[in-house]
Amino acid sequence: MAIAIELPALGESVVEGTISRWLVKEGDRVDVDQPLVEVTTDKVDAEIPAPVTGIVQVLLAAEGETVPVGAELLRLEPLGEEVRVEVPDAEPEAWPTASAPATPLARRVAEASGVDLSDVVADGPRVRRADVERHVATKASTPPASVAAPAPPADPASERGAPAFMRYALQEGDRVVPMSPLRRLVAEHMVFSKRTSPHVGAVAEIDLSGVVRVRDAQKRAFQEAHGFALSFLPFLVHATVRALREYPRLNASLVEDAIVEKKDVHIGIAVETEKGLVVPVVRHADRLSLAGLAEAVEDLASRARSKKLSPDELKGGTFTISNPGRHGNLYGFAIINQPQVGILRMGEIVKRPVVRTLGGEDAIVIRPILHLALSYDHRVVDGAPANGFLHRVRELLEEAEFDL
Amino acid sequence: MAGALRVRELGRVAYADGLALQHEVVAARRRGACPDTLLLLEHPPVVTLGRSHKADHLLLSREAMTARGIELHEAARGGDVTYHAPGQLVGYPIVDLDARGARDVHAWLRTLEGLVGEALEGLGVRWRRVPGWTGVFVDDPRSAAAGARARKIASIGVGLRGWVTCHGFALNVDLDLAGFEAIVPCGLHAVEMTSVARELADRAPADLGARARTAVREAFERGLGKEADFESADAQRGEAERSGRPPG
Numbered sequence: 268m269a270i271a272i273e274l275p276a277l278g279e280s281v282v283e284g285t286i287s288r289w290l291v292k293e294g295d296r297v298d299v300d301q302p303l304v305e306v307t308t309d310k311v312d313a314e315i316p317a318p319v320t321g322i323v324q325v326l327l328a329a330e331g332e333t334v335p336v337g338a339e340l341l342r343l344e345p346l347g348e349e350v351r352v353e354v355p356d357a358e359p360e361a362w363p364t365a366s367a368p369a370t371p372l373a374r375r376v377a378e379a380s381g382v383d384l385s386d387v388v389a390d391g392p393r394v395r396r397a398d399v400e401r402h403v404a405t406k407a408s409t410p411p412a413s414v415a416a417p418a419p420p421a422d423p424a425s426e427r428g429a430p431a432f433m434r435y436a437l438q439e440g441d442r443v444v445p446m447s448p449l450r451r452l453v454a455e456h457m458v459f460s461k462r463t464s465p466h467v468g469a470v471a472e473i474d475l476s477g478v479v480r481v482r483d484a485q486k487r488a489f490q491e492a493h494g495f496a497l498s499f500l501p502f503l504v505h506a507t508v509r510a511l512r513e514y515p516r517l518n519a520s521l522v523e524d525a526i527v528e529k530k531d532v533h534i535g536i537a538v539e540t541e542k543g544l545v546v547p548v549v550r551h552a553d554r555l556s557l558a559g560l561a562e563a564v565e566d567l568a569s570r571a572r573s574k575k576l577s578p579d580e581l582k583g584g585t586f587t588i589s590n591p592g593r594h595g596n597l598y599g600f601a602i603i604n605q606p607q608v609g610i611l612r613m614g615e616i617v618k619r620p621v622v623r624t625l626g627g628e629d630a631i632v633i634r635p636i637l638h639l640a641l642s643y644d645h646r647v648v649d650g651a652p653a654n655g656f657l658h659r660v661r662e663l664l665e666e667a668e669f670d671l
Numbered sequence: 672m673a674g675a676l677r678v679r680e681l682g683r684v685a686y687a688d689g690l691a692l693q694h695e696v697v698a699a700r701r702r703g704a705c706p707d708t709l710l711l712l713e714h715p716p717v718v719t720l721g722r723s724h725k726a727d728h729l730l731l732s733r734e735a736m737t738a739r740g741i742e743l744h745e746a747a748r749g750g751d752v753t754y755h756a757p758g759q760l761v762g763y764p765i766v767d768l769d770a771r772g773a774r775d776v777h778a779w780l781r782t783l784e785g786l787v788g789e790a791l792e793g794l795g796v797r798w799r800r801v802p803g804w805t806g807v808f809v810d811d812p813r814s815a816a817a818g819a820r821a822r823k824i825a826s827i828g829v830g831l832r833g834w835v836t837c838h839g840f841a842l843n844v845d846l847d848l849a850g851f852e853a854i855v856p857c858g859l860h861a862v863e864m865t866s867v868a869r870e871l872a873d874r875a876p877a878d879l880g881a882r883a884r885t886a887v888r889e890a891f892e893r894g895l896g897k898e899a900d901f902e903s904a905d906a907q908r909g910e911a912e913r914s915g916r917p918p919g
Contacts, residue, residue: 280777310780310829311779
């Protein structure tokens with residue numbers, strides 16, 4: 268379904284605007300937030316950004332034209348899930364022709380050039396204007412049979428900008444899954460973060476005996492009072508916010524040429540959902556008790572999975588904790604969630620043999636061990652505060668002085 | 672409008688560099704990577720054309736302007752033609768109107784007029800709005816005479832990127848007003864340009880430029896929230912930390 272982009276109400280007394288310049292043309296692919304059009308009203312020049320990633324289908328106003336607030340300016344075909352539905356599972360070398368739906372623009376062009384749309388081979392899941400134009404051009408020079416030659420789908424976003432030798436040529440039997448807007452966002456963020464921040468890692472081996480004791484003692488009462496099981500994650504969040512208060516450099520952002528240590532601590536919790544990775548934020552995590560943190564984490568995680576989070580709940584994190592769950596392996600380093608400067612990733616919690624001094628004697632004992640990995644941005648954080656912070660998180664967890 | 676404003680005083684900046692910096696800060700603001708920001712600067716002589724400019728509001732040919740050392744630039748802001756030169760204080764407030772719950776561009780124009788006006792009051796200049804015209808004008812007891820032209824002291828033109836503002840105002844502090852002869856300012860034939868120095872005449876202090884910057888800075892910080900307020904909140908947090916417990 269195409270989205271209609273209208274002239275927004277720019278103010279109470281603004282009733283109309285003049286299209287001063289189109290910044291896109293029909294058939295263009297636009298990213299979310301990319302400016303589409305400049306609109307002028309008295310003394311104000313406004314750029315209207317794209318609300319979603321998509322293809323510009325049709326422009327509905329001309330440059331210089333004055334239109335009322337609410338008038339449709341253009342239609343945008345979002346790129347994403349509904350496209351995926353139409354992708355055949357494994358038929359990369361020839362998209363179905365007769366059944367491929369055509370964009371309205373392609374239909375218009377086809378009609379104008381007297382082309383039967385069912386003859387056009389789509390260069391993707393849909394017949395687009397370019398397909399029709401190519402069809403017209405080839406028909407003029409070659410017999411129709413050659414049109415059916417295999418053509419790789421155009422513009423897979425994942426390989427935009429990659430040199431030719433790095434591009435993968437589709438094989439028969441490959442499954443082609445177009446990136447959803449969320450997947451694309453995640454991809455762009457990951458590349459941006461790795462390019463922006465020199466990531467450095469540190470790992471702590473943490474003995475969770477104390478935490479396990481506290482948790483076991485409270486488990487039943489907690490379950491009865493709150494209706495869900497108390498996990499280890501709230502303990503880690505609690506220790507992390509306390510350590511962040513002592514090491515504010517980890518709760519910071521680089522803003523232009525200044526390091527900003529933030530007054531608030533909002534902890535992002537990375538959650539894997541059906542749709543992909545989302546990071547809901549526990550706001551003012553430092554003001555919550557352990558039970559309060561448990562409630563907040565449980566609430567956000569369950570609503571993330573049922574897709575009931577509001578966009579505001581995904582914004583404004585100052586530090587992130589990633590919990591890959593039971594299959595977190597020994598440890599691993601997460602990519603920093605920009606514009607933050609640090610992220611903790613939990614490994615699996617497993618009983619391991621460790622050496623302890625008991626009654627003056629070294630002994631091998633069995634303890635529940637968590638490997639906790641910190642990735643930090645070395646532009647902002649040096650090794651000393653980073654290691655100090657991680658060590659403090661470990662101390663707090665091993666001391667296990669938690670009040671529920 | 673609650674919020675915090677960071678003020679950056681940049682001195683003299685070429686028009687193109689100012690534009691590039693605005694783009695950068697606007698992009699950062701839209702990502703939420705910086706607070707609302709006021710860039711305060713002045714430009715070397717330049718004539719800029721807003722999106723709704725009319726060709727006949729340029730009174731000198733491009734060649735004649737080049738000969739006078741005046742650059743010519745197009746700008747993605749509303750409004751007509753304007754002129755910038757040293758001695759004119761230019762302010763680019765980059766403010767997220769959405770975040771301030773103030774999604775109204777006309778209200779924003781009136782806010783800018785009001786804040787520039789407040790700064791003028793602090794400098795001892797009486798100002799007024801002229802209904803139907805955007806900009807800041809001066810109150811002139813002599814203008815009771817019929818046919819007198821409105822005298823404009825600050826021009827205003829705004830750009831919006833989503834709901835983040837850019838461009839802003841140009842306040843004539845102490846500049847050679849002859850430069851305006853190259854244009855019809857903002858397309859208003861019935862307007863005469865004036866400056867703070869001209870209005871104050873012999874009441875003008877020697878350090879007028881610095882005083883004007885301070886007055887504008889303070890007016891905007893009063894109106895839009897001072898970033899330092901947040902720094903003092905940080906200091907309080909420091910106290911709480913030293914006492915050993917996180918606050919709250």
